[in-house]
Amino acid sequence: MKTRILGIEGTAWNLSAAVVDEDDVISEVTETYQPDTGGIHPREASQHHAKYASTVIQKLLENIKSKGIDPKTLDAVAFSQGPGLGPCLRTVATASRMLSLTLDIPIIGVNHCIAHIEVGKWKTPAKDPVVLYVSGANSQVLAYRKGKYRVFGETLDVGIGNALDKFARSAGLNHPGGPRIEKHAKNFEKYVPLPYVVKGMDFSFSGLTTAAKDALENETMEDVCYSFQETAFAMMVEVTERALAHTGKNEVLLAGGVGANMRLREMLDIMCNDRGASFYVPEKRFMGDNGAMIAYLGLLMYRSGSITGLKDSHVDPNFRPDSVEVTWI
Amino acid sequence: MxxxxxxxxxxxxxxxxxxxxxxxxxxxxxxxxxxxxxxxxxxxxxxxxxxxxxxxxxxxxxxxxxxxxxxxYIDGEPLKNVINPELSKRTGELTGLLHSGGIIHGDLTTSNLILKDGRIYFIDFGLAFIDRTIEAQGVDVHVLFQTFESTHEDHEKLINAFYDGYKQKYIHADKVLKRVKDIEKRGRYA
Missing domain, CATH: 3.30.200.20 (Phosphorylase Kinase; domain 1)
Incomplete structure (x- = not known):
């Protein structure tokens, strides 16, 4: 018998629910929050999730019924317990508890960062990689060692995605800023020096963002977009390389929505080539926030006996990946 | 070569x-x-x-x-091969001086400490930086303790001896040692 887990993601902009088994995604339904102006407003995003939660789940359950799966035979419901925006997390946790009670199946709270890693390992040949996880709020270099995913380096202030978005807004570009910056960067003429900040194994983007904003007064949009990418991405690739050297591992996995950026991929690819390491990127649907990754980590936890239970299903907006005991490796 | x-x-x-x-x-x-x-x-x-x-x-x-x-070229013996409580205490004193001066070594291992003519040399400043925070100093000390633990049997004695020396030369030694324990729990620079 295959294990079937329903997972719900909703830490920030994307509400997404999926059912997976050991082999693949059986069905996934997604409703994305798109702000009218500016960036993600936590309250509005949570209201969006609350508005669409029941439709998304109903549609998902209908989809699996049409594939001959009775929702009552699902093994567990998994949800993003954190890290993320508090109001969004609470909305999704409430929906998941309801589902757990209605279907009378166990509830599993999963760490959002680790879900990104595990879905990448599931959908690429990576076995034991150093992971560069880059999204709006998170930018971390992680690797598995002795029972936990250790954070080898991370941002000291904002995540790379938020840094890109902040700069994009000040440059008059719409949300999400990353793809627009990438497009402008292609037409650059020269590099504009911006602060390159690596401290030990950590990096910082807030000074870079301010400097890039200021640079727009005298330099072209294309040159500043290009210079922002080159500087910020090189910082993260450098720390990823150090983590490879330190751990002795020979695989790199890219995870998170900013991983869609082709220049970041190219830089990681060059670094891995020069070191003789393998570089893996999952297909795009598994890179940004998605329900399948939550369901899949739920599946790994369920099979290794890590059940959260209703009593401990409170959300944690600062849930650290290195606080999770890995029971499935 | x-x-x-x-x-x-x-x-x-x-x-x-x-x-x-x-x-x-x-x-x-x-x-x-x-x-x-x-x-x-x-x-x-x-x-x-x-x-x-x-x-x-x-x-x-x-x-x-x-x-x-x-x-x-410092033609001496890495502390890795000769470490004892007395040398660990002197490493503590020197690290206390370093941190009092606002410098973080960044890769403080017993391979980067060389004993030559009775003096302990600090080498390889490739990851060194200026930082006066307790966190940075804690990480520096933690990295050294890890090399004690991974390569030396008597590591408890070495750690205590290091403390003795470190306290003599650095006024915030107690805060740093407390932070080292927190850093160990994070298991991050393992």
């Missing part, structure tokens, strides 16, 4: 001179890569000299070029 090739630099020995050269990174555009390697080479040389001025033995610098530092 190649001594080491790390993620960042190659280190060669020519008679009694060490030549450390920061290698090119192809993933960075050249203008940025050159700038970073130049800045770090200069910063490393400066920190080696500043550390020496704090009263801590370091190699003498002979020359600095774009990405290259030529310096004295």
């Amino acid at each position: 190649y001594l080491t090739q790390g993620a960042e630099a190659i280190v060669k020995q020519e008679e009694d001179i060490i030549i450390k050269e920061r290698i090119q990174k192809r993933y960075r555009i050249k203008v940025l890569d050159d700038k970073i390697r130049k800045e770090r080479t200069r910063a490393e040389a400066r920190l080696i000299s500043e550390t020496r001025r704090l009263g801590i033995p370091t190699p003498i610098i002979y020359d600095i070029q774009n990405f290259k530092i030529e310096m004295e």
Whole structure:
């Protein structure tokens, strides 16, 4: 018998629910929050999730019924317990508890960062990689060692995605800023020096963002977009390389929505080539926030006996990946 | 003769001179890569000299070029092979001086501490930086304790001896030692 887990993601902009088994995604339904102006407003995003939660789940359950799966035979419901925006997390946790009670199946709270890693390992040949996880709020270099995913380096202030978005807004570009910056960067003429900040194994983007904003007064949009990418991405690739050297591992996995950026991929690819390491990127649907990754980590936890239970299903907006005991490796 | 090739630099020995050269990174555009390697080479040389001025033995610098530092080869024994509580206490004193001076070594292992003519030399400042926070000092000490634990049986004695020395030379030693325990729990620089 295959294990079937329903997972719900909703830490920030994307509400997404999926059912997976050991082999693949059986069905996934997604409703994305798109702000009218500016960036993600936590309250509005949570209201969006609350508005669409029941439709998304109903549609998902209908989809699996049409594939001959009775929702009552699902093994567990998994949800993003954190890290993320508090109001969004609470909305999704409430929906998941309801589902757990209605279907009378166990509830599993999963760490959002680790879900990104595990879905990448599931959908690429990576076995034991150093992971560069880059999204709006998170930018971390992680690797598995002795029972936990250790954070080898991370941002000291904002995540790379938020840094890109902040700069994009000040440059008059719409949300999400990353793809627009990438497009402008292609037409650059020269590099504009911006602060390159690596401290030990950590990096910082807030000074870079301010400097890039200021640079727009005298330099072209294309040159500043290009210079922002080159500087910020090189910082993260450098720390990823150090983590490879330190751990002795020979695989790199890219995870998170900013991983869609082709220049970041190219830089990681060059670094891995020069070191003789393998570089893996999952297909795009598994890179940004998605329900399948939550369901899949739920599946790994369920099979290794890590059940959260209703009593401990409170959300944690600062849930650290290195606080999770890995029971499935 | 190649001594080491790390993620960042190659280190060669020519008679009694060490030549450390920061290698090119192809993933960075050249203008940025050159700038970073130049800045770090200069910063490393400066920190080696500043550390020496704090009263801590370091190699003498002979020359600095774009990405290259030529310096004295310290022909001694790595503490890794000879460590004992007495030497650990003196390492504590020297690290206390270093941290009082606002410098973080960044890779404080018993391989980067060399005993020569009865003096302990601090070498390899490739990851060194200026930082006066308890966190940075805690990580520095934690890295050293990890090499005690992984390679030396008597590590408890070595740690206690280090504390004795460190406390004598650094006023915030207690805060740092407390932070080291927190850092251990995070298990991050493992």
